Amino acid sequence: MPRKKNKSYWLRTLVQLFFLFLIILISYNHYRVEQGLAPILVGSPSLHAICPFGGVATAYTYFTQGIFVKKIHQSSFTLMWLVLILTLFLGPVFCGWVCPLGTVQEFIGKWGKRIFPKKYNHYIPAKTDYWLRYIRYFVLLAVVVLTARELTLVFLNFDPYFALFNFWSDEVTASALIILIIVLISSLFIERPWCKYLCPLGALLGIFNLFRLIPLKRNADTCINCKKCDRVCPMNIKISDKTIIRNHQCISCLLCTDEVACPVKDTLNFSFLRKQGKKKNEKAQEENK
Amino acid sequence: MRINHIHILIILIIIIGGGVLGTSQVGLFDSSRSVQPGKLDDSADVYSIADIRGSFTITEIEQYYQVPPAAIIEAFSLDKDTSPAKFQLKDLKEIYQPVEIEGEMYEVETDTVKVFVSLYSGIPYVSEETNHLPGQAVEYLINEDKLTEEEQDFWTNHTFDLAPIKQEVTDEPVEEEANSDYQELEPQKEEISDEPVTIVGKTTIAEILSMGIDVTTFQEITGLEVPEDKNINIRDYAASFGIDFGEIRGKLESFLSN
Incomplete structure (x- = not known):
């Protein structure tokens, strides 16, 4: 759904x-x-x-x-x-x-x-x-x-x-x-x-x-590979094949994130943490089933 | 922690909004104009003529290059009432028409003054645009004994006549003279006018004081001390304290109207 x-x-x-x-x-x-x-x-x-x-x-x-x-x-x-x-x-x-x-x-x-x-x-x-x-x-x-x-x-x-x-x-x-x-x-x-x-x-x-403190991260475990993130990116950045996106052209518009385009919660967003908590991932997977 | 739109909005407000406000308070957000020219040589207090800007006033030319205001006023045939503190070099373009020199149109402006200042002060400056000067300027330099023989030979053969921009004649009564923006204020007359008083961003503190507001009243109305340099305009002065000019203007105008 x-x-x-x-x-x-x-x-x-x-x-x-x-x-x-x-x-x-x-x-x-x-x-x-x-x-x-x-x-x-x-x-x-x-x-x-x-x-x-x-x-x-x-x-x-x-x-x-x-x-x-x-x-x-x-x-x-x-x-x-x-x-x-x-x-x-x-x-x-x-x-x-x-x-x-x-x-x-x-x-x-x-x-x-x-x-x-x-x-x-x-x-x-x-x-x-x-x-x-x-x-x-x-x-x-x-x-x-x-x-x-x-x-x-x-x-x-x-x-x-x-x-x-x-x-x-x-x-x-x-x-x-x-x-x-x-x-x-x-x-x-x-x-x-x-x-x-x-x-x-x-x-x-x-x-x-390349070294920003809050990079864009994709959770490969929950990603459903719909490639919506690639399609909406105004700078044509290929996001769907990386886990940490450090492309020099990103303009931090948030269009690709799970707040806008990405259909799966807690899958694509800007965050401080290097790794999403395991429990959090599981919870997100359950929610998206 | 994931960053969403609201977080970015808040961070923008804090860093950009807060940063601008904070730096304004400590005088690090001066948007009014650029600062002093660069020095020609680290070992001496000689400023580079190339750094003269169109926004420089005649007073600043005196301050940095020791050329007396009377020299520029006479050499460029400016009105004797011209205010050195207000007249900016770029204003020359509004007074004199471009002249045709060797088949090309030449505007009397900042670069013309740069060459004049260079010859007057002896500070080297090589111009790519100016190889002719107004006849009055060359005459002034010769009278003041500022030119070498070689320079005299060159410049006396490279002069042009200043051509003031003609004012359109209308049947309407003319309220102000063409150059009045740059002239010293006339002594206040005792006449009482029904016209509402207008204060604009460019109005200087000196002008406001001359409108009939004394130092104490100015402080009471604006909450600001009268600065040492009264030629600063009210907008920039208010902005340097992070105060909105519109707010002060309203209060001052209201006081003056009453």
């Missing part, structure tokens, strides 16, 4: 919407203040000030010269540390729950799923896709090195996040707008294309998946 689904998975969507509207409001407030108007509800910092990647880009100059590169604020450096602490425990929760660019791609992807129900998120051959996913590490390396060398925020010229929420600003370059358009259109065919292949922040946070 199918288990009744826990409705709390909507929480992630609510959190995503909260951060999406927060960023839109902050960006709008920034525009208002530039026009001499008072901000509404929240402050009006620039988007550079509230993006943790700014902290990553300037980390080298901060530690070697004690300065932030142009346009980077103390707040983005602090945010970087907060996100890294969060990621150390839970993996890239920032990507799956907070990042507004990820949210926009995900929402466009929902239309893509309807338009191309079978092919969606499977357009790129597996082998090509596997290698393409390492491009983001080169992007990360290039951004950090070039930023350190030029002492300016070179990534701004290609940043689709800044372009999306500041498209009216003359600070947005044509190349960033073109990348944004390509990312948004690609999102109709591929789930989170920017996150998968190019995002330098995603690359850094993704590394934490």
Whole structure:
């Protein structure tokens, strides 16, 4: 008998919407203040000030010269540390729950799923896709090195996040707008294309998946091999053949877990414990009979 | 222990929400602007000109590069009432039109000031964009004896005229002058206005005090001490104490309206 689904998975969507509207409001407030108007509800910092990647880009100059590169604020450096602490425990929760660019791609992807129900998120051959996913590490390396060398925020010229929420600003370059358009259109065919292949922040946070304190675990004893977890994973991670999943692309969205997709209780979830108690497993097996 | 959606929500609130609030309290979440420029050389207090940003004010140029505000005001033909503490270098773009130099449009902005500061102070800076300066700026540098003969030869042959952006003429009475955002406040007049008082995020503490609120009243209304640097804007100052600007604004406006 199918288990009744826990409705709390909507929480992630609510959190995503909260951060999406927060960023839109902050960006709008920034525009208002530039026009001499008072901000509404929240402050009006620039988007550079509230993006943790700014902290990553300037980390080298901060530690070697004690300065932030142009346009980077103390707040983005602090945010970087907060996100890294969060990621150390839970993996890239920032990507799956907070990042507004990820949210926009995900929402466009929902239309893509309807338009191309079978092919969606499977357009790129597996082998090509596997290698393409390492491009983001080169992007990360290039951004950090070039930023350190030029002492300016070179990534701004290609940043689709800044372009999306500041498209009216003359600070947005044509190349960033073109990348944004390509990312948004690609999102109709591929789930989170920017996150998968190019995002330098995603690359850094993704590394934490290899040693995060709370990894994703599959209980092979209770797993019924339905492969639902593989099918729902937005990052196309093959979950069903591992017991501890430490894939560098996981975004901690919890979609695969037994709280959402997995039909068997206590079979797939994020947990501290290395081994599930034997009694607990037996109980879960009994419940699922 | 298995982690579910509610746990993640709580952890997000604690780490991100709590982290932002906590670091704001200790001054580690300054989102208002970037800090001081980097030093050119570890052994000396010489700041790199490349680190001058569009958000720098004329006062900050004086602070880091010892170029007096009067020099920039005169060299760039700014209004004599321009407030050095408020005028940001990027504001030049709003005052002067781009000029055509050697077939390309050139904007008078931060890089122009960087070159001027470099020539004035003798701190090396190589610009990839600016090889022409406003005629007034070159003239000022020559009068102040800041250029070598070689530099004089080069720059006197690489000048352009500043072209102010024309203001549209309307039949409506003009309330403020074009550059009034950057000018010092006029002494308060005794006239009583029925217009509601408006305080925006950019309003500085000095401006609020000049509206008729004394130091004690300011402290009573906002619960905050008046800072030493009164040119800080009220929004950033309130935010540095984790106080919502909207809350303070309402109280101040209400007091001033009454």
